[in-house]
Amino acid sequence: MDDPFLKNLSCPISIEKYPNITLAHGGGGRMSDTLIRELFHSAFANEVILKHCDSAVVTLPRKNIAMTTDSYVVSPLFFPGGDIGKIAVHGTINDLAMSGARPLYISAAFILEEGFPIEKLWKIVLSMKQAADESEVQIIAGDTKVVDKGKCDGVFITTTGVGVIEHNLDISPKSIAVGDTILLSGDIGRHGIAIISAREELDMSSTIESDSAPLWAAVCEMLQAGINIHCLRDLTRGGLASALVEIAETSKLHFNVKEREIQVHEKVRGVSEFLGFDPLHIANEGRFIAIVAPKDSNKALEILRAYNAAANTIGHIDKKSPRRVTLETVVGTRRIVDMLSGEQLPRIC
Amino acid sequence: MKFVDEYRDATAARRISELIRAKTTKPWKIMEICGGQTHSIVRFGIGELLPQEITLVHGPGCPVCVTPIEVIDRALAIASLNNVIFCTFADMLRVPGTSGDLFSIKGRGGDIRFMYSPLEALAIAKANPDKEVVFFAVGFETTAPATAMTAFQAKTENLSNFSLLVSHVLVPPAIEAILCPKNSGIQGFLAAGHVCTVMGYAEYEPLAKKYGVPIVVTGFEPIDILSGIYLCVKQLEEGRAEVENQYSRSVKREGAREAQALVNQVFEPTMRKWRGIGGIDRSGLKFRPDYEKLDAEIRFNVSLIEREEDSLCISGSILQGFKKPFECPAFGTSCTPEHPLGATMVSSEGACSAYYKYRRDDRETAFAEA
Numbered sequence: 001m002d003d004p005f006l007k008n009l010s011c012p013i014s015i016e017k018y019p020n021i022t023l024a025h026g027g028g029g030r031m032s033d034t035l036i037r038e039l040f041h042s043a044f045a046n047e048v049i050l051k052h053c054d055s056a057v058v059t060l061p062r063k064n065i066a067m068t069t070d071s072y073v074v075s076p077l078f079f080p081g082g083d084i085g086k087i088a089v090h091g092t093i094n095d096l097a098m099s100g101a102r103p104l105y106i107s108a109a110f111i112l113e114e115g116f117p118i119e120k121l122w123k124i125v126l127s128m129k130q131a132a133d134e135s136e137v138q139i140i141a142g143d144t145k146v147v148d149k150g151k152c153d154g155v156f157i158t159t160t161g162v163g164v165i166e167h168n169l170d171i172s173p174k175s176i177a178v179g180d181t182i183l184l185s186g187d188i189g190r191h192g193i194a195i196i197s198a199r200e201e202l203d204m205s206s207t208i209e210s211d212s213a214p215l216w217a218a219v220c221e222m223l224q225a226g227i228n229i230h231c232l233r234d235l236t237r238g239g240l241a242s243a244l245v246e247i248a249e250t251s252k253l254h255f256n257v258k259e260r261e262i263q264v265h266e267k268v269r270g271v272s273e274f275l276g277f278d279p280l281h282i283a284n285e286g287r288f289i290a291i292v293a294p295k296d297s298n299k300a301l302e303i304l305r306a307y308n309a310a311a312n313t314i315g316h317i318d319k320k321s322p323r324r325v326t327l328e329t330v331v332g333t334r335r336i337v338d339m340l341s342g343e344q345l346p347r348i349c
Numbered sequence: 350m351k352f353v354d355e356y357r358d359a360t361a362a363r364r365i366s367e368l369i370r371a372k373t374t375k376p377w378k379i380m381e382i383c384g385g386q387t388h389s390i391v392r393f394g395i396g397e398l399l400p401q402e403i404t405l406v407h408g409p410g411c412p413v414c415v416t417p418i419e420v421i422d423r424a425l426a427i428a429s430l431n432n433v434i435f436c437t438f439a440d441m442l443r444v445p446g447t448s449g450d451l452f453s454i455k456g457r458g459g460d461i462r463f464m465y466s467p468l469e470a471l472a473i474a475k476a477n478p479d480k481e482v483v484f485f486a487v488g489f490e491t492t493a494p495a496t497a498m499t500a501f502q503a504k505t506e507n508l509s510n511f512s513l514l515v516s517h518v519l520v521p522p523a524i525e526a527i528l529c530p531k532n533s534g535i536q537g538f539l540a541a542g543h544v545c546t547v548m549g550y551a552e553y554e555p556l557a558k559k560y561g562v563p564i565v566v567t568g569f570e571p572i573d574i575l576s577g578i579y580l581c582v583k584q585l586e587e588g589r590a591e592v593e594n595q596y597s598r599s600v601k602r603e604g605a606r607e608a609q610a611l612v613n614q615v616f617e618p619t620m621r622k623w624r625g626i627g628g629i630d631r632s633g634l635k636f637r638p639d640y641e642k643l644d645a646e647i648r649f650n651v652s653l654i655e656r657e658e659d660s661l662c663i664s665g666s667i668l669q670g671f672k673k674p675f676e677c678p679a680f681g682t683s684c685t686p687e688h689p690l691g692a693t694m695v696s697s698e699g700a701c702s703a704y705y706k707y708r709r710d711d712r713e714t715a716f717a718e719a
Binding site: 061100200201258266269270273322324330331332335337338342346347348 | 352358362392394412413439443461487557575685686705706707709710
């Protein structure tokens, strides 16, 4: 662990005695209990989880509640700029943030493969703890199952998050109106390229790190500044293109974006060109689009740029039909933007 | 990014567009050979920058699209075997055979792995001596040298568990096949820059002379393509038919001699079927007798698999420039990237895929103009 905070923490489970996950760790007996108490509870210690009840009992403010769930399967588990634990927590925080909800609690269910090193599991758990702590979110419930070797890819994590909505906006595609501005919170494609670089061991002169990051702070600041946010969407699988197309189709409006305004890091562009990928389709884990009322667009951009200098206004909603995303290309022509069909696959030549 | 940004410059694009307009006095029909160029043309809307007298038609330069269905079926038959690790470029995974694609074999438990270089398959063969490892060698002259190097190394190291299912194709015979039927109407060609990087362009010169067509070796960025079109139109307007090199930053007349020698050592030309087009003499590569032990068709006895193509798919006409994707009644209805009738809809270099991804809204306009 590179982080000084995590360096001082060592795995409380006796690694000499049980260096790897065994089926007994999921058997519901003493070994399971040890794993849960000594590994998960020691990392995620808080007053809710330490009550050891079958369900976590919490008090929520009398407001609207947002809830989300997601499963994380990523290969490799550790990649430049993050690991599966970090994106599991960030992903859940971000799903809540995209509804304008302040993330409060997360549950985490682990499916572990027999033989998986406890030390690696500890790293993942500590990474989750750090990500949760940074966003003042508590991990309050969980589950552990162990499957036979070969039945899963090391670790799968399912997280569920609960947040609270402290404003009166309806942040959803149906609030979008003609004239709205589309803002992008930073450059795109880093996570997907970091993963493929690590997975395929592409020999690159320098590493591209995942953009995995929590998005609530930026959203919160926009809300506190009184920005009239109409819609938010984080850019995960399917990338910017899928997010834009999905929202355009749901809102039944025409989105007009400018390729020139969409920032892509030179290394991401280089790998994309080499493999025949379109950066618009590449996955992200720390970027989002914000669709805001035109009068608030400058203020919103100012806030986003304080978090990421590459944030930019990339377009606007210009008319009702067709319900589609049109891109003004860098050479001044126009084309449609489509969702990715299936997996993005490298080309032959 | 160097060698990219300067070739996507809007001001330069407008300037070349104006030069083309100023030069054009008659209608001209120009074919870009390469699927990579097709995608650039469609993605960047190059058609919007051209005068209406110029018609761009798309050629057979997508190696995935032209791989015949029987070769896909041979690949599926081998990949289904229990003891086989089947290695392929990722483009080939979604190409439909008679009964499914490589993805569906993978879903049924087949050990199918995609890679960037055939040399990776060689490493897998060394690491798995108890398995048969097969590499699906597809592509034009661009990927043939890597395949040849892999075969050379496998033979040198006497690897007994490694073979290649070869379906390499060659560009010049395809150009000649398109020019032979007089109804093709193609008056000029943009040749594929990366193919010429390997093979040079000397072998295009007799074609330009024999058929009286200008051939311009062209790169892949918008400015490359516009420049290639300009040079081609200039020749047409001036009544010339020569080979010109727009892509001089990468291409030399003689090409990469070492790569050519390696290909010639391992392979010899053969008649090859092209999907939707049919057999073209000396348009493919097959192993020379010294290398036949590496031929997966022989090792797995699949060479007798023969198939007819789906009659609904008009990809053959599209690949020869007779029709455009919008003219296919199945385009965007019964044929989509999720449910393709042919490879041109799933390949990353396929013309139908490009139109579906970037231009399907133009369909009404295209028909109105026609």
